[in-house]
Amino acid sequence: MTKAAKTAERMSTLDMASSLVGRALKAGADAAEAVAMEGTSLGVSWRLGKLEDVERSEGCDVGLRVFVGKRQASVSTTDLSEASLAPMIERVVAMARAAPEDPYCGLADPEFLARDWPDLDIEDKSAPPTAEQLAAFAAEAEEAALAVAGVTNSSGAGAGWGRSGVALVTREASGGGFAGSYAGTSCSISCSVLAGEGTAMERDYDYMTARHGQDLEGASVIGRRAGEKAVKRLHPRKVRSQSVPVVYDPRVSGGLVGHFAGAISGTSIARGTSFLKNDMDRAVFAKEISIVDDPHMKRGLRSKPFDGEGVRNNRMLLVENGRLTTWLLDSATARQLGLATTGHAARGTGGPPAPAPSNLYMEAGCLKVKELIADIKQGLYVTELIGMGVNGVTGDYSRGASGFWIENGEIVYPVSEITIAGNLKDMFLNMTPADDLEFRHATNAPTIRVEGMTVAGT
Secondary structure (H helix, E strand, O other): OOHHHHHHHHOOHHHHHHHHHHHHHHOOOOEEEEEEEEEEEEEEEEEOOEEEEEEEEEEEEEEEEEEEOOEEEEEEEOOOOHHHHHHHHHHHHHHHHHOOOOOOOOOOOHHHEOOOOOOOOOOOOOOOOOHHHHHHHHHHHHHHHHOOOOEEEEEEEEEEEEEEEEEEEEEEOOOOEEEEEEEEEEEEEEEEEEEOOHHHOEEEEEEEEEOOHHHOOOHHHHHHHHHHHHHHOOOOEOOOOEEEEEEEOHHHHHHHHHHHHHHOEHHHHHHOOOOOOOOOOOEOOOOOOOEEEOOOOOOOOOOOOEOOOOEEOOOEEEEEOOEEOOOEOOHHHHHHHOOOOOOOEEOOOOOOOEEOOOOEEEOOOOEOHHHHHOOOOEEEEEEEEEEEEEOOOOOEEEEEEEEEEEEOOEEEEEEEEEEEEEEHHHHHHOEEEEOOOOOOOOEEOOOEEEEEEEEEOO
């Protein structure tokens, strides 16, 4: 390793980003921003009582975006040596000079920049687990799953830990800008097993991810749940095509909220490619539904103290009592729409930011799950979805599905090889949430009932 590379290795990500911005301005940029991301991860895989592999990775990635007038260009690299960085900086400034003009590009407006931010407790500062400890967690999960009567094989179990750090620096040649950094950790346990024999085998899984190790459920709990889910899926039946209520398990209901987030992304709205583009301030969900995005959730899986442009961010009601209240905007899409950024810029190192949610969830309803399905004479309870059949322009929705059939308010038998279809605009207006909201993923929702969907079977 060269002396310059060793020096770069010792620099903090914030110092590194600041240095890149300063050098870009000296090279002729009118404004610049740099993001530096470092990460360390450790993971193990375990199957049928044996350790399959151990993987560890460490790295640092930097990205630089520069502006010359209303032109911009971006570069990124993992090579932090001076021999790589010096020509990269010269090259990106030259690229910006040659780029076409973009009237909406530029750094975030100074009035929106974060000046202080809360401690979100997203970094577990206790000693990271060893590979041996992770292997023990995976082994415990698999052992518990295999102990469930009816489970006959294992697809494997795993456990992992990771830490990532992000630093962002923005600056204009005339002065002003932003500098900030934060770090977070994650830990996870997963297990996947099979039940049954021969051609009548069924697979299912369970997993959990948390910022702090102490927030994870016990490995045996996760494994046992995976085994029980697999056994419940044995001997699935097919059903005839019909229109019935469809109930989404919390494992898949968050996907409906994710489709909504895509439809209100500033990018889709500015391009006119969203089925909700004309629905601001209108009722797009049933009256009892509210949807929240909260980047400041303590220990949230997508919590962050500021957005990808250094803009202050806050908890926002995206839907309030069924009414759409805002788009998800970064600076560029906000300028294009004549609005203000909502602090939803997200980014990597390879290009400009784009709007995206953080900890997104639908608030819980008032009904117990049993009450939610009590009056369903014929219906479907979905636990797994297949494919990505969603048209963001029209809202048309079609997904492969499996789960359980409902008769007279009771879940009676597993079903598979079916397709569910509808239109998201109609589905949103005909949703009823249960009261069982839990924060297990980055996007969460309780059990959701949707009226009048088409189930395509035999």
